Amino acid sequence: MVTMGSTAGTTPVSAAVDAGAALTYQPHVDVRVEQGDVVVVADMPGARTDAIDVSFADGVLSLHARVAARDLPGTALRQEYGIGDFRRSFRLGDGFDATGITATYSLGVLTVRVPKLAAVRPRKVPVQAS
Amino acid sequence: MMRTSRSGCAHPLDDLCAEVDRLWTNLIAAPPLHGWGNQPRAGFPAVNVRETDDALLVEAELPGLASGDVDVSVAGDELVLKGERAAGPKGSTGEGAAPDVVWHRRERGHGGFQRRIPLPVPVAAELVEARLVDGVLSIRCPKAPECQPRKVPVSAG
Numbered sequence: 001m002v003t004m005g006s007t008a009g010t011t012p013v014s015a016a017v018d019a020g021a022a023l024t025y026q027p028h029v030d031v032r033v034e035q036g037d038v039v040v041v042a043d044m045p046g047a048r049t050d051a052i053d054v055s056f057a058d059g060v061l062s063l064h065a066r067v068a069a070r071d072l073p074g075t076a077l078r079q080e081y082g083i084g085d086f087r088r089s090f091r092l093g094d095g096f097d098a099t100g101i102t103a104t105y106s107l108g109v110l111t112v113r114v115p116k117l118a119a120v121r122p123r124k125v126p127v128q129a130s
Numbered sequence: 131m132m133r134t135s136r137s138g139c140a141h142p143l144d145d146l147c148a149e150v151d152r153l154w155t156n157l158i159a160a161p162p163l164h165g166w167g168n169q170p171r172a173g174f175p176a177v178n179v180r181e182t183d184d185a186l187l188v189e190a191e192l193p194g195l196a197s198g199d200v201d202v203s204v205a206g207d208e209l210v211l212k213g214e215r216a217a218g219p220k221g222s223t224g225e226g227a228a229p230d231v232v233w234h235r236r237e238r239g240h241g242g243f244q245r246r247i248p249l250p251v252p253v254a255a256e257l258v259e260a261r262l263v264d265g266v267l268s269i270r271c272p273k274a275p276e277c278q279p280r281k282v283p284v285s286a287g
Binding site: 028029030031032033034035041043044045046047048070072073074075076077078079080081105107108109 | 176177178179180181182183185186187189191192193194195196230231232233234235236237238239247250264265266
């Protein structure tokens with residue numbers, strides 16, 4: 001059974017203080033299950049492909065995108081959002097193929113597909129006429 | 131003022147109704163990205179604006195949008211951002227997806243938006259540059275020549 005509990009349940013949606021000095025944000029996500037595979041789509045603008053960590057351990061999928069500070073010159077007239085790392089994790093449970101996980105980053109959106117283990121996929125058994 | 135029913139007594143549900151209205155208003159005014167809906171909304175996307183000696187720098191986060199999906203223009207003393215995030219594969223919000231799809235989270239919105247940002251100083255509209263990289267829109271609006279700093283030489287008397 002897939003339980004889609006976010007392990008960051010106590011974290012406010014927009015911002016939380018990480019262990020370091022920089023702020024860490026919880027990205028907005030879409031999570032869907034397609035034929036047993038879990039697909040997570042996360043808005044992580046401003047990251048780079050080589051600065052994104054996707055890991056799966058003990059049934060928990062963790063996403064972490066490091067976002068470098070954008071040091072713009074001048075003085076701030078309007079500051080409506082903060083810039084920092086994105087981090088979020090999901091408890092998926094057992095029955096997933098950790099070696100088959102794929103992740104793509106495009107236009108500031110991370111898409112991760114966690115395939116279901118072949119052993120737990122439903123298998124249709126053909127019924128033969130005798 | 132508390133409304134009263136026809137019998138002249140305050141209806142106990144009136145308070146509840148007002149409270150629900152108040153909560154609903156707070157919900158509609160939710161933080162950025164949550165505001166991405168089917169109706170173009172003011173206030174989305176959130177922007178950061180900085181001012182240097184010779185330009186205004188505007189930045190907004192628009193994940194999932196390609197450069198062709200955003201329209202940046204200067205109208206009078208306002209900078210206008212317009213665009214739309216598709217509901218299809220690009221936005222991955224999954225309309226038209228396979229029927230055996232079960233959704234567990236749908237936090238990423240889609241739809242159109244329009245934001246008008248007042249500019250504190252006149253800008254040279256024809257020199258405005260915009261770039262959209264990894265979902266971050268960066269706009270540089272050079273100030274109009276008459277607003278650029280001018281160094282006044284001090285002559286010895």
